[in-house]
Amino acid sequence: MRAYLYDNLDTDCREPHEQNPSVPVSVEELEASGVLYWRLRDENFEDQIDKICADRNYKNRDQITVSKEGLGELFDAKIKTFFAEHLHEDEEIRAILEGTGYFDIRDKQDRWVRIKVEAGDLIVLPAGIYHRFTLDTNNYLKAMRLFKEDPVWTPLNRPCDENPYRKAYLEAIEAN
Numbered sequence: 001m002r003a004y005l006y007d008n009l010d011t012d013c014r015e016p017h018e019q020n021p022s023v024p025v026s027v028e029e030l031e032a033s034g035v036l037y038w039r040l041r042d043e044n045f046e047d048q049i050d051k052i053c054a055d056r057n058y059k060n061r062d063q064i065t066v067s068k069e070g071l072g073e074l075f076d077a078k079i080k081t082f083f084a085e086h087l088h089e090d091e092e093i094r095a096i097l098e099g100t101g102y103f104d105i106r107d108k109q110d111r112w113v114r115i116k117v118e119a120g121d122l123i124v125l126p127a128g129i130y131h132r133f134t135l136d137t138n139n140y141l142k143a144m145r146l147f148k149e150d151p152v153w154t155p156l157n158r159p160c161d162e163n164p165y166r167k168a169y170l171e172a173i174e175a176n
């Protein structure tokens, strides 16, 4: 995982969009925005996932392959939905199994922070954070999705600042 400020250029979102010079964002700075990150080791990948699930009460899991082959005729629509700035009323928890991609999150100052993920990365985006996702130019990512009960992945597109989960998120990071 590597995180940095996004350059905000209006070109292909699958390009890196790293500023020049780059402005790196640390795991601690991501945590200040409520984003959690783990690096999972190959040797005991499953054990580490199981432990995080037990600690954080994630009871269920499934997998998604974000690629033309994996999503078939839904591919174009899904890619568009993923990259529209949105929030969810539950955490978005993804363990990357194969491939690469970018999660962009809005930090406390409402700047886009780009998080490059690859196999072995586990990321938790809190409920209420504005974010988006895109593949990179490799056009392939396979992820495990973890959730507590039933998944609540309905994307609520910005603006939805009156949403109670948005308000709770802002209060939580201010208190942080």
Ligand SMILES: CSCCC(=O)/C(O)=C/O
Residues within 6 Å of the ligand: 064, 066, 082, 092, 094, 131, 132, 133, 141, 143, 153
């Ligand atoms: C990498 S999983 C697909 C992206 C997704 O589920 C989502 O909600 C993006 O914000």
Ligand SMILES: [Fe+2]
Residues within 6 Å of the ligand: 086, 087, 088, 092, 131, 132, 155
């Ligand atoms: Fe999302």
